[in-house]
Amino acid sequence: FNLRDLSKVFQGIQSAATTVDDPGELMRLWTHEILRVFHDRLVEDADREWIVQVLKKKTELHFQENFYKLMSRFDDDGDQNITGEELR
Numbered sequence: 597f598n599l600r601d602l603s604k605v606f607q608g609i610q611s612a613a614t615t616v617d618d619p620g621e622l623m624r625l626w627t628h629e630i631l632r633v634f635h636d637r638l639v640e641d642a643d644r645e646w647i648v649q650v651l652k653k654k655t656e657l658h659f660q661e662n663f664y665k666l667m668s669r670f671d672d673d674g675d676q677n678i679t680g681e682e683l684r
Contacts, residue, residue: 597634605629620666623659627651627667631683648680 608629609622616622630651638644652663664671667678 601633604633608632619659620661623655623661623666627655627683631680635680635684644680648678648683652678 605626606629609625612625616625630647635644635647638647655661655663655666664676664678667683668676670682671678672682
């Protein structure tokens with residue numbers, strides 16, 4: 597990965613169809629773009645789960661938001677554990 601990949605994340609956020617005023621919605625958009633740019637290129641399941649774990653840690657560390665609470669609408673099986681497949 598390189599800086600071009602990081603710029604794709606920000607380009608994706610900027611190309612959102614509407615203005616994003618809700619911080620939670622912005623974090624969900626950021627998560628989506630991270631997964632679109634990085635997760636989709638990973639081939640090993642362990643690597644895919646690793647990137648989801650990094651997203652969880654960074655969301656809670658830098659945004660002071662509970663990742664599960666933020667992404668709970670994507671918890672298809674109700675186990676209170678968000679996986680990469682549920683986020684896709």
